[in-house]
Amino acid sequence: MTAIDKLKGSCAGCFACYNVCPERAIEMKLNSEGFYVPYVNDEKCNNCGLCEKVCPVLYAPKIERYMVPICYAAWSMNEEIRMKSSSGGVFSELAIDFLRRDGVVYGVVWGKNCVPVHYRATDEEALEKMRGSKYVPSYVGNSYREALNDLEKGNDVLFSGTPCQIAALNKLIELLNVDDSRLCTIDVVCHGVPSLAVFHKYLKYAFGDKKIKSINFRDKELGWSNYQVKVEFEDGSFYSSRYSNNPFYAGYLLNLYLNNICYACPFSKVPRQGDLTLGDFWGAPENLKNEKGASVVLVNSEKGERILKNLKGIKAFEVPLETATKSNPRIISGNLKKPKSRSKALKANNFKEVAKIIRLEKYKMKALHLIKIPYYAIRRLRR
Numbered sequence: 001m002t003a004i005d006k007l008k009g010s011c012a013g014c015f016a017c018y019n020v021c022p023e024r025a026i027e028m029k030l031n032s033e034g035f036y037v038p039y040v041n042d043e044k045c046n047n048c049g050l051c052e053k054v055c056p057v058l059y060a061p062k063i064e065r066y067m068v069p070i071c072y073a074a075w076s077m078n079e080e081i082r083m084k085s086s087s088g089g090v091f092s093e094l095a096i097d098f099l100r101r102d103g104v105v106y107g108v109v110w111g112k113n114c115v116p117v118h119y120r121a122t123d124e125e126a127l128e129k130m131r132g133s134k135y136v137p138s139y140v141g142n143s144y145r146e147a148l149n150d151l152e153k154g155n156d157v158l159f160s161g162t163p164c165q166i167a168a169l170n171k172l173i174e175l176l177n178v179d180d181s182r183l184c185t186i187d188v189v190c191h192g193v194p195s196l197a198v199f200h201k202y203l204k205y206a207f208g209d210k211k212i213k214s215i216n217f218r219d220k221e222l223g224w225s226n227y228q229v230k231v232e233f234e235d236g237s238f239y240s241s242r243y244s245n246n247p248f249y250a251g252y253l254l255n256l257y258l259n260n261i262c263y264a265c266p267f268s269k270v271p272r273q274g275d276l277t278l279g280d281f282w283g284a285p286e287n288l289k290n291e292k293g294a295s296v297v298l299v300n301s302e303k304g305e306r307i308l309k310n311l312k313g314i315k316a317f318e319v320p321l322e323t324a325t326k327s328n329p330r331i332i333s334g335n336l337k338k339p340k341s342r343s344k345a346l347k348a349n350n351f352k353e354v355a356k357i358i359r360l361e362k363y364k365m366k367a368l369h370l371i372k373i374p375y376y377a378i379r380r381l382r383r
Contacts, residue, residue, distance in 0.1 A: 010057055010261045011037050013193075015140035016168035017051035020175065026051060028139070033346045034197025035259045036137055054168075054175050057266065061170035065271035069298035070305065071324050073281045073288045074316035086133045086218040087280045088295030091186065093313035094276075095127050095158055098184075103156030105130070106147055108138045114203060114212055115196065118143040118161070130160075133188075133217050135252060136199045137259070138162075144169050148178050160186040162193065163267035166274045184307050187272055189279025189296065189330055192262035194252045195346060198354060202248040205351035207231070207239065217249070223291035247351070251358045254365075255336050256345045265334025272331075275304035283327025288317055296324045298331070 013036035018026045025044035031037045038051070052058060075088030082089040095105045104122055107130035111117035116134040118141060121127060138161070147169065150157050159169060166187040173180050203212065211234040219230035219240065229246045231239040243249045251257055267273050277298035284294045297316065299305045308316070325331045339345075341357050348354045 006052065006058060007055070011035075012057055012164035012168075012261050012267075013037060013137055013259065014056060014164045014168035015144065016054045016056060016171055018140075019142060019144040019168075020050045020054040020172060022046075022048065022050065030196060032197075033259075034195030034199070034257075035193070036139070050175070054171050056164065056167035056171045057261065059171070060266070061167055061174050061273075063170050063174075063271075063273070065273075065300045067271055069270060069272065069277070069300050069321060071319055071321040072297040072299070072308075072316040073284050073319050073324075074295050074297045074314050075290070075293060076314055078313065079292070081131075082292050083220055084128075085131050085293060087224070087278070087293045088314075089131075089293070090295040090297055090314055091160060091278055092127055092131060093311060094184075094186070094307070095121070095130070096124060096313065097307075097311055098156055098158040099124055099127075101156055103158060104147075104150045106143050106157070106159040106161075108134050108161070110134065110215060111139065114200065114215065115139060117141065120146055134215075135194060135217050135249075136196045137193050138165075140165060140168075144172050147183070148172070148176070151178060151180065151182055155182065157183045158186065159183065160188065160274075160278075162190045163187045163265065163273045164261075167267045170273060181303075184276065184303060185274040186276050186278055187267075187274030189277060189328060190262075190265070190268060191252075191330055192255060192258035192265070192336060194248075195257040195259075198251070198257045198346065198348075198351070199248060201348070201351040201354065205355070206247075207233075210237075211235070217243075220291075220293060224293040225291065247355050247358055250362070251345065251354060254339065254358065254361050256339050256342055256358065256361060257354075258336070258342075262334075263336045263338045268330050268332075268334035270332050272298060272300045275299075275301045276308065277331070279328060279331070281324060281328075283323055285319060285323065288319075296328065296331070298324075 018028050023044045025041045026038045028036045076082045076093050081092045108116045109119045109129035116138040166185045213234045214232045216230040219228040228240045279296045281294040281296035345357050
């Protein structure tokens with residue numbers, strides 16, 4: 001029995017097994033739900049068992065991390081970087097710092113056919129494409145293997161990804177006994193990974209055959225807390241809508257088409273996987289709120305603490321961890337309620353059908369809220 005068999009539907013699609021296989025017997029493909037899963041070529045497989053040993057879902061990586069992270073509200077002092085970033089632009093400042101020391105940065109960019117891919121950057125020009133959230137699974141490819149090669153060459157490496165992706169890299173380093181002293185890992189605060197298949201159905205539903213040049217899920221033209229989904233087309237035209245009015249985003253926030261493991265993510269918790277954790281600081285104290293965006297930064301290791309301390313391009317203010325987790329519980333908990341209509345949404349033939357399910361889910365939520373109002377009112381009166 002392989003690791004793939006043992007996972008029983010709980011695969012994170014992290015690409016750890018793909019990167020470790022010495023025979024290149026594993027291929028990562030999208031399954032029927034639109035998530036990356038490994039497929040083994042039995043003719044190439046020599047049953048070495050490395051795919052099982054490297055799986056972070058089956059065997060959590062052994063890493064040294066702070067049980068109570070140091071928490072900051074932070075942002076880039078460069079206004080242009082801050083406005084082009086999803087939150088406060090701290091990732092860009094970290095990346096620039098590594099590149100100016102002749103280091104290498106791994107992050108996610110939009111690839112062909114609106115598929116996010118992990119990318120190796122060696123100059124600041126490439127960072128432009130790494131900015132901004134990509135709310136669909138990224139194709140990691142050989143990025144872990146390439147990062148390990150960089151470390152062996154003595155390069156400083158900054159590697160960013162979702163918590164499961166950083167767990168995969170950590171497990172690979174542990175299994176192969178690699179010196180990671182020159183590596184800094186960043187895990188993002190991840191709400192969950194939505195289906196790439198559903199996303200492409202949405203693009204077809206919303207834009208037909210129009211050629212897309214770029215997608216920005218977090219455009220801040222109207223402000224950080226009122227962000228928009230903005231799409232630029234190759235003919236020069238644009239589409240934009242407030243996130244709450246965008247149907248794909250609505251279904252994502254309803255947890256309607258996340259990967260199965262995302263509803264009980266084993267990596268979205270403290271201690272975190274990365275040396276540093278980055279995300280939106282939605283619950284920032286009043287004196288630190290700003291419509292240009294603010295990042296929550298968690299320092300999870302001595303290495304992360306040293307790197308952040310030496311970073312010159314940001315403003316950072318230490319705050320209690322509880323302040324950040326109150327408005328962003330995904331920092332410390334990977335548990336989400338799985339909607340009963342998830343399976344139906346993932347099996348839908350087109351996004352028009354998905355949109356109907358989203359509207360019904362919204363209606364149910366409103367109805368439930370209206371039912372609860374008199375209940376809580378009576379409780380207050382009784383007190």
